[in-house]
Amino acid sequence: MLKQVIDYISPTDLGEAVALLRQFPGEAALVGGGLDLSWRPRKQARVLIGLDRLALTYQECREEGLAIGATTTLLQIIESPLLVKYLGGFLPRVLNHVATPLLHGMITIGGALVRAYPWADLPCLFLGLEAQVILYDGADRLLSLADYYADRSLRGADGPLLREVLLPTLAGxxxxxxxxxxxxxxxxxxxxxxxxxxxxxxxxxxxxxxxxxxxxxxxxxxxxxxxxxxxxxxxxxxxxxxxxxxxxxxxxxxxxxxxxxxxxxxxxxxxxxxxxxxxx
Ligand SMILES: Cc1cc2nc3c(=O)[nH]c(=O)nc-3n(C[C@H](O)[C@H](O)[C@H](O)COP(=O)(O)OP(=O)(O)OC[C@H]3O[C@@H](n4cnc5c(N)ncnc54)[C@H](O)[C@@H]3O)c2cc1C
The missing domain is CATH 3.30.390.50 (CO dehydrogenase flavoprotein, C-terminal domain)
Structure with missing residues (x-):
């Protein structure tokens, strides 16, 4: 299935992940849940860079809103006590009906937002929530999800890495x-x-x-x-x-x-x- 892959590397910090992308230009792929990469393998991806050891699985309440780390899965959002309080539990309620229960534990928020299929739920949901994203390519860059999608070059094989999603409180x-x-x-x-x-x-x-x-x-x-x-x-x-x-x-x-x-x-x-x- 992934015959062309010669290595799977799990960096432990963001700098190392970005250095690996630069070391294998056009030949590496970041792996969130890996569902999409195994379903539709990239022919040119010889090196897979796992995001699982980067400590990007979290949900945090901050002054500016709710922060969700890129490797947080749909299941972790569905079961999150924090997200149950956000907009009356809107996200857990909706995500429970997205894809299938078995896939909830695989699909990551980062992988779904970066892949952004033209039929997908996640882009519409997070655009409607006025989400912002933090991209990392050696330094952090904060921009709205709408601007992220407007610039196609930001979703190329060589990064940047989507590190975090920020949701405003949208009170009222x-x-x-x-x-x-x-x-x-x-x-x-x-x-x-x-x-x-x-x-x-x-x-x-x-x-x-x-x-x-x-x-x-x-x-x-x-x-x-x-x-x-x-x-x-x-x-x-x-x-x-x-x-x-x-x-x-x-x-x-x-x-x-x-x-x-x-x-x-x-x-x-x-x-x-x-x-x-x-x-x-
Ligand atoms: C059977 C099936 C049913 C589905 N049903 C639905 C549905 O109902 N609704 C819906 O919205 N979607 C659905 N999806 C789509 C699913 O959300 C995407 O395939 C999603 O990309 C899977 O997430 P992942 O974390 O496994 O991605 P991965 O396979 O890990 O990655 C996908 C792409 O994003 C890149 N990437 C991953 N994480 C990052 C990151 N943090 N920063 C930068 N790049 C990154 C990878 O390099 C790759 O190119 C379905 C998919 C399948 C296979």
Missing amino acids: SRIAYQRFTRTAVDIPLLNQLLRIRWEGSRVAEAFVWLGARPGAARRVAEVETLLVGSSLTGEECEQAVGRMREQAEVESDLRLSADYRRHLAGVLLRRNLEEVADAA
């Missing part, structure tokens, strides 16, 4: 996420995150992210604009659903037609709106 936010799949353990054919902040009885801020379009998750600004200032009455929600169907930037692929995705985008928005309105 209501959040909901829907994913449409063919079976309970399937990859999403469309996913959508809605986050709003109320002021009194009206929506002060709204963020709508649509992912697995298929393609990188994108905000749907026209729907956000319509939601701001509304009280999420039945009529206002239906208007937003209609706007979503008009504006959703979706395409056809072998799994689903663009027309059906457009219809679904409205259905997912209605469910998300119901959820945030109930929570309020």
Whole structure:
């Protein structure tokens, strides 16, 4: 399966990991959970650099928000007492339905965010949470996840290494996420995150992210604009659903037609709106 691999090295500090990437330019791969690398091996990767001894498996509450180390697995997030308190346990609840229970112990947050399949859940979820990432290539660099995805060169085989994910507290936010799949353990054919902040009885801020379009998750600004200032009455929600169907930037692929995705985008928005309105 990984016939071309000649060595697996487990560095014990970040500097050593980066030095190894430089020692084998274009021929090394960082290993988080290793699920993706074993599923779709990189032909050119002759040296695997394990991240397992870098002490990057943690969740910490800090003044600026919640920090999650890159090698933290989905299972560790699902079972985390800290994350159960963050936004009403939003992440553990959603991640419990992502991939399969057996894979939860393998998939790392770093591996999933770096790989970022066009159908994946994690990018849409963490973009919707306004995540920031800390990259390391000899020095730390903090940038928003959105900026990280905007610069393709940052996800190349030679690094940088994604060291940590930072989530802002988002106090006062209501959040909901829907994913449409063919079976309970399937990859999403469309996913959508809605986050709003109320002021009194009206929506002060709204963020709508649509992912697995298929393609990188994108905000749907026209729907956000319509939601701001509304009280999420039945009529206002239906208007937003209609706007979503008009504006959703979706395409056809072998799994689903663009027309059906457009219809679904409205259905997912209605469910998300119901959820945030109930929570309020
Ligand atoms: C059967 C199956 C079902 C799946 N279902 C879902 C799903 O429902 N939703 C979803 O969102 N995803 C799903 N995935 C995708 C999964 O999240 C990705 O494959 C993810 O990359 C696996 O994480 P990993 O830690 O094992 O990655 P790895 O295999 O370790 O790494 C993936 C890539 O990222 C690089 N990398 C890893 N860690 C770092 C780091 N810290 N810094 C820099 N580069 C790094 C590696 O070099 C490699 O190129 C599924 C995958 C499979 C195989």
